Amino acid sequence: MPRWLSLDDLIVIRRLQSRGVQLDLERSALWPHTALQAALSPRPPLSMISAETIVLYANAARRTHALGFLQTRGRRGRPEADIVYIAPALDSDDDAVSIWYRLLAECAQEIGGRGGQRLFAQVTSGNGVEEVFRQAGFSIYAREDVYRLTEWPPNLPKTKLLRHQRARDGWTLLRLYAQFTPRPVQIAEGMLSPEGHGGKMGDWWDQSGGSGYILEAENELAGAARVRRGRAAYWMRFWLHPQSPEQGETLVRGALSLLWAAPRYPIYCSVRDYESGVRNDLEAFGFRYVLTRSLLVKHITVRAKESLLRLMPALEKRPEPATSVSHHTQ
Numbered sequence: 001m002p003r004w005l006s007l008d009d010l011i012v013i014r015r016l017q018s019r020g021v022q023l024d025l026e027r028s029a030l031w032p033h034t035a036l037q038a039a040l041s042p043r044p045p046l047s048m049i050s051a052e053t054i055v056l057y058a059n060a061a062r063r064t065h066a067l068g069f070l071q072t073r074g075r076r077g078r079p080e081a082d083i084v085y086i087a088p089a090l091d092s093d094d095d096a097v098s099i100w101y102r103l104l105a106e107c108a109q110e111i112g113g114r115g116g117q118r119l120f121a122q123v124t125s126g127n128g129v130e131e132v133f134r135q136a137g138f139s140i141y142a143r144e145d146v147y148r149l150t151e152w153p154p155n156l157p158k159t160k161l162l163r164h165q166r167a168r169d170g171w172t173l174l175r176l177y178a179q180f181t182p183r184p185v186q187i188a189e190g191m192l193s194p195e196g197h198g199g200k201m202g203d204w205w206d207q208s209g210g211s212g213y214i215l216e217a218e219n220e221l222a223g224a225a226r227v228r229r230g231r232a233a234y235w236m237r238f239w240l241h242p243q244s245p246e247q248g249e250t251l252v253r254g255a256l257s258l259l260w261a262a263p264r265y266p267i268y269c270s271v272r273d274y275e276s277g278v279r280n281d282l283e284a285f286g287f288r289y290v291l292t293r294s295l296l297v298k299h300i301t302v303r304a305k306e307s308l309l310r311l312m313p314a315l316e317k318r319p320e321p322a323t324s325v326s327h328h329t330q
Contacts, residue, residue, distance in 0.1 A: 005039060009055050012066040013039055020087025021129060023122055024073070025146065025293070027084070029268055030230025035085050038071060048230075051084055054110065056103055067095070070103040072111070072119075079117040080190065083107065090128050097132055104136040112300040118190055119300060125292040138296040141188035142272050145279070147287040149267040153256065161254030162225060165212030172221050173239070180242055182274055188297045210235070213258065215251050217244060223251040227258055234259060236269045240277035248281040256285065 017035040022028050033041075033049045041047035051071035058065035071085040086103060090096045111119055123129045125143060134140070178186065186192035210228030214221060222244040228235040236255055240248050259267070269282055270293075 005053070006063070008063040008066075009053065009069075010036065010039070012055055013053065013069055016066070016069060016087040017085075019089050019092040020069075020085055021089050022085055024082065024084035025122065026228075026235050026268070026270070027073075029233045029266070030228065030235055032232050035069075035071060035087070038085070044076075052081075054103060054107055056099060056106070068093075068099040068103055070107055072107060075120075078190065079115055081111050081116055081119055083119065083121040090132065100132050101136055104133070104138075108137070108298060108300055116300055118188075119298045121296045122293045123296065125294045130294050130296075133296050136298070138298045139188075140294045141297055142182075142185050142274065142295045144270050144272045144293045144295055146290045146293060147269045147271065147282050148290050149269075149282075149285065149287045151286050152264050152267075153285060156260045157257060158260040159254060159257040161250055161257065162213035162215050165214050165224065169212075169214055169221065169224075173224060176221070176239075176241065180274075185274070188295075210237075213255065215247060215254060217247055222247040225251060225255040227255060229262070230265075233265045234262070234267045236267060238269065238271070238278045239275065242277065245277050248278045249284070252278055252281045252285055 013036045020035060027033075027049060031049050035051075035053075038049045038051040039053045041050040043050050051073050053069055053071050055069045056067045057063055058067060068087050069085075070083060070087075072081045073084050074081045083104075086100060088096050088099065090100070093099065108119055119138075121133055121138060122144070123133060130140075177191070181191075183192065210226045213225045213227065215223040215225070221241065223238065223240040225239075226237045238251055238255070240251055256267075267287075268290075269278075269287060271279060271282070272295075
């Protein structure tokens with residue numbers, strides 16, 4: 001159970017969760033859950049849905065008149081976190097915009113105080129949610145289209161078109177990432193510093209979770225796929241070498257064949273705006289466009305060297321929060 005979660009907070013989360021906004025589409029599709037379940041869940045690897053919670057009260061000392069709450073998930077081994085849920089929704093409360101500003105500001109202060117350097121959010125493009133985040137100091141570094149396959153190809157065969165990713169593939173993938181990914185995206189994701197220092201392979205490709213697979217053509221890396229299996233869906237990511245566009249069909253077919261014996265759950269795939277190589281191939285296999293997401297980042301001034309993922313001891317005195325905010329961590 002989260003160490004700083006009180007009964008009052010549980011009641012608030014339970015009451016407001018039906019009027020909030022789920023920002024982590026991937027995890028909610030793979031492991032459907034409520035905000036209350038996320039708040040109560042143990043940390044990974046025991047649970048894939050756990051989240052830290054900030055509850056905003058008009059009077060934090062007395063925990064009266066709850067205004068809203070926000071949830072985040074830290075990224076594995078990185079000084080970063082994702083905002084995954086926020087309540088109330090903009091259309092459910094006349095004061096929602098000001099509540100969001102206060103929650104986002106407090107969240108940035110909390111993450112930065114623990115050594116965090118970046119705060120991410122993924123929001124549906126072109127609506128009021130995106131604008132509020134931008135006004136709160138977030139900037140768009142990429143857009144991403146989400147596709148979904150509900151009618152699987154009949155008689156999906158088992159193939160060996162792809163092989164498992166090996167440790168020696170890391171350097172090649174990282175080199176290709178640096179070569180073909182826009183520089184602003186690399187900086188936003190912490191893979192490249194303004195001074196030119198690069199990140200590690202696991203910070204980019206492996207961070208999405210799941211299993212990695214490689215497509216080779218003439219003994220050269222032509223593409224890569226990551227397949228994440230959940231309780232209710234699957235999520236795929238593809239990377240196709242820009243000089244091997246003809247391999248897109250093989251890459252998608254090979255990834256689908258990995259699920260030849262799996263339950264027929266929906267399959268999702270996310271493709272960024274600078275990764276256009278597999279869109280036509282996805283549609284040829286029956287994937288349908290769902291929505292476009294804006295990928296947002298807010299760079300935080302580091303106020304402490306403490307790791308973002310470090311747990312605060314149960315009896316350690318915490319920094320005093322603002323008088324109107326209650327914090328809860330795993």
